[in-house]
Amino acid sequence: MKVTVAGAGVFGLATALALADAGCDVTVFDPAPATSGASGVAAGMIAPVFEAVLDVEARPHFGLLLAARDLWPALAARAGVDIDRAGAMAVGSVDWLDAVAASMTRLGLHPSEVPAGRLAPGLLESLRTGLMTREDWRLEPAAAIAALRAAAQAAGVIFRRAAATGMEGADRLVVATGVAQGLADLAPQLRALEPIKGHILQVDLPTPRQVVVRGEGVYAAPSVGGLRVGATMEAGVADPAADPARAAPLAAAGAQLFPRIAAAPRELLAGVRAATADGLPLVGTASDPRVILAVGARRNGWLLAPLVARAAAAAVLGADPGRFGERLAANRLSLRPDAH
Ligand SMILES: Cc1cc2nc3c(=O)[nH]c(=O)nc-3n(C[C@H](O)[C@H](O)[C@H](O)COP(=O)(O)OP(=O)(O)OC[C@H]3O[C@@H](n4cnc5c(N)ncnc54)[C@H](O)[C@@H]3O)c2cc1C
Secondary structure, eight states, X not given: OEEEEEOOSHHHHHHHHHHHHTTOEEEEEOSSTTTSSSGGGSOOEEOHHHHHHHOTTTGGGHXXXXXXXXXXXXXXXXXXXXXXXXXXXXXXOHHHHHHHHHHHHHTTOOOEEEEHHHHSTTOOTTOOEEEEESSOEEOOHHHHHHHHHHHHHHTTOEEESSOOOSOTTOSEEEEOOTTOOTXXXXXXXXXXXXXXXXXXXXXEOOOOSOOEEEOSSOEEEEETTEEEEEOOOEETOOOOSOOGGGHHHHHHHHHTTOGGGXXXXXXXXXXXXXXXXXXXXXXXXXXXXXXXXXXXXXXXXXXXXXXXXXXXXXXXXXXXXXTTHHHHBTTOSOOOGGGO
């Protein structure tokens, strides 16, 4: 079967690889791979636990997030993606940590108290105790994009540096265009997506190996050459350009974790997440049975990618979408009245 995949973010790449492995003849279109999408600016956290604990919209989906994470080792082995399993640690005020611990316990987890500075050298000294989980992992987004792309290419996927405007001569079209609306005439469900812009700081701060640190309203994730400190959640904002005014507040928030962030060289990055009303992506057949959606990752596109790729590839192949198929179904949300 001939398949066009629109979008070379993590959803498009992972789906293209799954389809090529299933024997499809796959072409991926993207006018600006790795520069215009959200995938490249992300922190790369694969974080079912702290996303469910810290983001009320993710909480009801904890089981699904965990299941997605559990598909990562196979995808990582297939594509040559390195997964960092050092874990993640929450630090903050005693009251906040109590609330985090209670929330982790409600999820059936057993948070362990750890000496925070030992797991994250350079941490503000007053942050003595951390709540640790090794259930949250991490990857380097740029390296993972390169690895997924190389694996797809080696499996026969063709890449074209152009926007897809339709089926492009294929039997099926996978729409993995993130927040973009260019294909909404073919897939009206895209109009249910809401943009949530995110700014993040890449801080040039050589650090020893350390865990991801989650604070109150800010995180610092290890990243090549330093830390990624994020991130803003700007609902309704679709303009992907970085706004320099966002850098100082992010650096100040980061310095509440690692004081050296305040004076470290930094680069401000921005991306736009695509969100749905129920916090889960739209995956599966759209109104046109030839068109399959893989969009709407909100904060967790990297975490969700293997699960989304599996369900999207199943929809292309007419196979069983798996146990989360209905919860992800592309047709499950009604469109806003003003969305037509
Ligand atoms: C600041 C920030 C931090 C984040 N941190 C994390 C994190 O730590 N962990 C996590 O799991 N998630 C994180 N996310 C979320 C994650 O980045 C996204 O959910 C995910 O990258 C979305 O991937 P995608 O493939 O759906 O879309 P995108 O990465 O946005 O890719 C869509 C692609 O489609 C292309 N495109 C658009 N229109 C067309 C067309 N007509 N034809 C062809 N191509 C087209 C675009 O050029 C783009 O490359 C973060 C997001 C942000 C903004």
